Amino acid sequence: MPWINVFIYGIYKKVIIKGDTMAIIMEILSDVIESLLFLGIFAALHNKKRFLIENKLRSILFCILFMSMTYFSTIYINNIYRILFITIFDILLLAYITRIKIFASIVIFFVFLSVLSVTEYFIGIIEMIILNINLNQIFLNFKYSLVFIIATKIMQVIIVLLLFRFSKYFNKFKLFQQEGILFSNLIMQIGVFALLILIINFSIFDVKDLKIYNCFIFIVYFIFLIIQLNGLKEYRRIVNVEAKYKIQEHQIKDMEEIIKIIRQEKHDFANHINVIWGLCSLNKPDTVEKIKNYVNGISNTLHSSFKYIDTGNDCLSGLLSIKSNYAVKNNINFDIMIDEPFSSIEIKENDLISIISNIIDNAFEAFEVKSNIENKEITIDSFSKDNKFFIEISNNGDMIPEDIQNKIFDRGFSTKTKKSQDHGFGLYIIKQLIEQNNGIISLESTLERTTFLIEFKMKEFR
Numbered sequence: 001m002p003w004i005n006v007f008i009y010g011i012y013k014k015v016i017i018k019g020d021t022m023a024i025i026m027e028i029l030s031d032v033i034e035s036l037l038f039l040g041i042f043a044a045l046h047n048k049k050r051f052l053i054e055n056k057l058r059s060i061l062f063c064i065l066f067m068s069m070t071y072f073s074t075i076y077i078n079n080i081y082r083i084l085f086i087t088i089f090d091i092l093l094l095a096y097i098t099r100i101k102i103f104a105s106i107v108i109f110f111v112f113l114s115v116l117s118v119t120e121y122f123i124g125i126i127e128m129i130i131l132n133i134n135l136n137q138i139f140l141n142f143k144y145s146l147v148f149i150i151a152t153k154i155m156q157v158i159i160v161l162l163l164f165r166f167s168k169y170f171n172k173f174k175l176f177q178q179e180g181i182l183f184s185n186l187i188m189q190i191g192v193f194a195l196l197i198l199i200i201n202f203s204i205f206d207v208k209d210l211k212i213y214n215c216f217i218f219i220v221y222f223i224f225l226i227i228q229l230n231g232l233k234e235y236r237r238i239v240n241v242e243a244k245y246k247i248q249e250h251q252i253k254d255m256e257e258i259i260k261i262i263r264q265e266k267h268d269f270a271n272h273i274n275v276i277w278g279l280c281s282l283n284k285p286d287t288v289e290k291i292k293n294y295v296n297g298i299s300n301t302l303h304s305s306f307k308y309i310d311t312g313n314d315c316l317s318g319l320l321s322i323k324s325n326y327a328v329k330n331n332i333n334f335d336i337m338i339d340e341p342f343s344s345i346e347i348k349e350n351d352l353i354s355i356i357s358n359i360i361d362n363a364f365e366a367f368e369v370k371s372n373i374e375n376k377e378i379t380i381d382s383f384s385k386d387n388k389f390f391i392e393i394s395n396n397g398d399m400i401p402e403d404i405q406n407k408i409f410d411r412g413f414s415t416k417t418k419k420s421q422d423h424g425f426g427l428y429i430i431k432q433l434i435e436q437n438n439g440i441i442s443l444e445s446t447l448e449r450t451t452f453l454i455e456f457k458m459k460e461f462r
Helices: 006-017 021-045 056-076 079-098 102-131 135-140 142-165 167-171 178-201 210-282 287-305 314-329 349-369 426-436
Strands: 333-338 377-385 388-395 440-445 450-457
Touching (some): 021 079, 021 102, 021 142, 102 142, 102 178, 210 287, 314 333, 349 388
Antiparallel strands (some): 388 450, 440 450
16 A cells, blocks of 8 residues: 555555455555565665675565565554554564664665655646546546556656665765764654654545645645755755865874974984084084085985975975975885976865875875885876876775775775774865866775876866
8 A cells, every 4th residue: 555645544445355356466566566665775775785686585574574564554553553553663674674773774764755755746646637536536446546556666666776876975975874964864854744744644534625635735745855955955065064174184284294394304403503513613623524524424314304306386395295204214115206297287286285195194004004014115106198187196005905995985984993083084085176176086906006096187278
């Protein structure tokens, strides 16, 4: 029995009790399809697309229990209690069969309920308008009822397939995690509203014009959806603000590192000047030679520990010089080849610094996790091809497993084992910044090397 049209429940129930074979078959088929749709929504939102294939017995058990309880409640449970019973039963059944948390099951159930509500109201109103009939006639006339069920189920299947197609987009909202609680609450609010409409429908048996009533309910529901979508926009704004905050936080850390190195260099220079002043104070015959040898010695030391790298962008040159200094101190070979200057691309300097800095820092962290790697190496190359500017950053740290390479740029995803709120934002931020500057990033990871390739359009010179 279709979920949303329960206010003709009494009429439909009598038909089933009388033993109308076609009505019973339609009821069973509808319940089976809805059970598969329910599992399909779970698989799409929980990123378990192969659940039905890999768990055939559990899927069959779910469909049997779903269908049996729905059919049982249609015959033996009256009015409002049927809706509450089915709601609680379906949530607990999904949680038990799929072994997910109750909260996740509630979110998935309300997505399921919202899909059924919107499609059945929409198809019902369209059929009433086109055929100039009321809602009772749809279910009392076999032909009208068959058209209604086929149309709604086709539309529901299409929606679930779209959820599968764009599941990566929905997974970014992290519906079942703490950081996605705002979006989860939005879904539950919509679902609760749909459930409220179901309950209200039981009290309108005496409504004279069911067509006008259903149109009114659909309009109210549509307005409610628009209001909730505005809340979703606010959620996305908060996400963007959080991402920008992370970028600024990272840039501050880079500036702190630069200041730290400058202070260290200043301290070292002061020490060297004191030594030279001391040598001068000795006033020995070989003082000049000793000063000369000392200056040559510290010159070689300074040259090896800190070098300026010309990238064509002053800010990036300063950053890479700092990173190079860090690499030398940590026995990492930091190789930079600038075949095409960074002045060839149009990009905000802050964005460029965040992109390069994040990837390099991830490479440094990869070596910290596995410190027994010999000949640690990070390479940075820039080159142009077919009027495209490419940045290639690679390291010889651990390979990124194939099964998580597609998730590496998702918001909140992290391969790090230590729990921290800072984890999982770096590569997500990188991808967002690159796409905002009309660029593309790709990843290739093998046992030998992990390489990030970034592509931008070349600047047009006039």
